[in-house]
Amino acid sequence: MSSGGDNHLHNGDEPKRDEPTTPRVLTILSCVLEKLVARNDQLVLGSAQLGKSLSAFHGVRAPSITIPNYMERIYKYTNCSPSCFVVGYVYIDRLVHKYPDSLVVSLNVHRLLVTSVMVASKILDDVHYNNAFYARVGGVSNTELNKLEIELLFLLDFGVTVSSRVFESYCQHLEKEMLCNDATRVIERLAISNSVDDVTEISVEHTQTSSPPQIVD
Template sequence: MGTLALESDDVRSDIYLSLGLKESSKGVAGTPRVLSLVSSLLERSVQRNEMLLEAKHVKDAALTVFHGLRAPALSISKYVDRIFKYSGCSPSCFVVAQIYVDRFLQCTEVELTSLNVHRLLITSIMLAAKFMDDAFFNNAYYAKVGGVSTCELNRLEMNFLFSIDFRLQVSVEAFGKYCVQLEMEAAEALQIERPMQACRIKESWSNKDDSTCASTIAR
């Protein structure tokens, strides 16, 4: 099927280029920016959900086949980079995979945590590659990339598909909205990070308590 029609006359063309979903005229190679944005979004979601679950004194709201006994040692960011490096799938697949994960969470009411995010990622990215790209590897290969057995990945794939009612189609409009959301999330994270960095610099100047700084970090 190939990647979505990113070359269409769309006002989001600059965003696609910024995310690394379109090749620039200079043809500069490198890791697409979309990988770090998707990773960051997932990491913040996991942190937020686990804080809420901890506050409610709940280990996990709902256990599924995607849950492991313990969180993998590999971070989400490194896991995403690993999948991109060895799967050879198009960068657009990571946006589509994010859409699939959201559909899964909405249909199952499962909370995204460190116990299930890795399995959801490898499953959703594999499905996105199968649906989006002209060429892709088989389940056995993706299982090796994802660090699970072929049997387990087959089971995860079927569970995921039935959970989202096999809704793999993603419209260009929906794809574009998610790309805009990623850009907005990145801008918001940068606005939060800058005051925190300023606070750390200020704290290095003085050991005294600073109420303004503390309130900014706690926000």
């Protein structure tokens, strides 16, 4: 997924938005995902066995943008509700349990994130941006994101409903994860990391210029 060039996101192509305050749940989720990816990257180090189930989400190399900055970027530009990130995490966790041979690693976590959050926004939010907009924000082509959305839905057997009980249980789990970590160190690391606009591209197979995105109901 690389020979066709990179899809760069330039500041001039993006809508102007007020700087939002990063919700605490994004900080917690990014910490949890960073730990998961770091562990899984070590497990597959020197091995080509990544599992085939999530192969559609794999890039040839890990993007330069960090997981916290990528999540913040999605939140900043799409203005989706913070709950979308929790539900997106539920989708990813369902994939992990359904396909234990396929790990969430640095090669696929970004595509999994943008696809999962986008699908969640369509389920939860009354107003949301379309796929073309999410593709521009996420640094992939619109064509690829459309394919990833279909792939995710089939992998989940279209099980995208998350009950309030399940949602609350995941929130409690994330709170416990945060308590088990040094919250101050996490926040300091996020504060000194690169700006969300410093690195805003993911290697993709085909570069596609999208028309100006529209908000859809």
